[in-house]
Structure formats: structure tokens, C-alpha cells
Amino acid sequence: MNVISKLKAGRTMLFVVLLVCFKSHGQQKIHSDDKLIFEENFAENLNTNKWLSEIEPLGKSSVQTKGGKLIMDTAGGVTVWFNQKLEGNIRIEYDWKVLVDTGRNDRLSDLNQFWMVADPRNSNLFTRSGKFETYDSLALYYVGFGGNGNTTTRFRKYYGDGRKPLLKEYLDSAHLLKPNHTYHISITVRDGETTFLVDGKIFFQWKDPDPLKNGYFGFRSTSARQAIDHFRVYRLTAI
Secondary structure: OOOOHHHHHHHHHHHHHHHHHHHHHHOOOOOOOOOOEEEEEEOOOOOOOOOOEOOOOOOOOOEEEOOOOOEEEEEEEEEEEEEEEOOEEEEEEEEEEEOOOOOOOOOOOEEEEEEEOOOOOOOOOOOOOOOHHOOOOOOOOEEEEEEEEEEEEEEEEEEEOOOOOEEEEEOOHHOOOOOOOEEEEEEOOOOHHHHHEEEEEEEEEEEOOOOOOOOEEEEEEEEEEEEEEEEEEEEEEEO
């Protein structure tokens, strides 16, 4: 191989290395041997023992399965709880679409979620009306994706005593919602660090000095029509 060919080959190899680094930046490695511990495709009528709905009594609202998806069609606030306590190092995944067409509650806003949720004052977590302010006394992690009429995307920790500091916020269009787009959401909790990914890209990652180690997961929205499917929970393998 002559000198020119060697230089070209070297540049090609450098380009490939840089490309791999660029693609891996802002993404999280998924281990193929993580153990699946629960899955739900919403193919049957909603199991109300496994999925508990808290719906604010405003207007015409419903939570049901339809066409293999969980449909939240609500005029006010709604939380749909997965009624299984989670603990340890886990990953939660699901697909979520905000529907914007001719539905009475259609609005591009509030693809929101709670995880590692506990009520410090009550062993029964599921006692609220669906109104957002009633959740202020819980301990949890929260992401409001496209909140406030799709103007903000925010990550908070609720401490269970009314404190819910804003840990990070996005205002740019790249981190806001697109109508009728199916987002793949992945949330991990590992050794005190929690990570929130959207379509494989890290939106939020935080090492909590006082981590929430167990609790419940909930889908959360308000005044919108949304479709969710392919819900999975994994137990993470050791690194």
C-alpha cells in the first residue's frame, strides 16, 4: 500500500471512530440480558386490578383500551398507576403518542410520567382525585414532556414534603412534542442514578445523593388524548 492509500485509509478509520462516538453520545447502553419482569400490550379490556386510574371529574373523560393501546382521553388531569411496586435497578419502557385530530379533548401537551412513587404519610398510594396539585405530597421523580401547552419539558424530584425543585428544563422545539408521533420512552434507575430517554436520546440524567429506591410508576397527563402501548419493565443486569 503506498503512502497516499495509507493516508486515505487512516482518514476513513478516523471518520468511522468519530461517527461511532458521535452516535453513542447522549445515548444509553441497553443490555440484551436484562430480565423482563412484566409486559403489557393492552390487547384485552383494561385490567383494573393491575392499572388504577385517577381521573379529575371534569368534562367527558375516559381511560380504556382500544386497538391494542391504552387510551387516555381526558378533559382534566389523569394518572394511570401500574399497581406493582418496583424496587432496585430497573428499566421501564413504553411507546406513547399524543393524538391530535378531531377528538373533543385533543391537545398537544403533557406527555408526563411519575416513577419511584411513594406516599410518606399513607401506605395506600392510590387515594387522589387526578388533580395535579394533589400529588405534591408524594415522593417521586417526574418528567413533564411538553407541559404547559407544549412550551416546557421539565424534570423534577418531589421530596414528599411539598418540595419539588426543578432539576432541568428545556424550552427548545427539539425537546417538545410533535403531534401524532410515536415516542419510545425509556426510564432507568440504577444505583441511585435515574435516566430518562426519548427515542434513544438522553433528555435527563441525574445522580441522586438521596435516591428513591422503590415505589410505583404512573402515566400522567391532563386535557389531552393519548395512546400508550408496549409497556415493559426489566430488572437490570450488573454492569
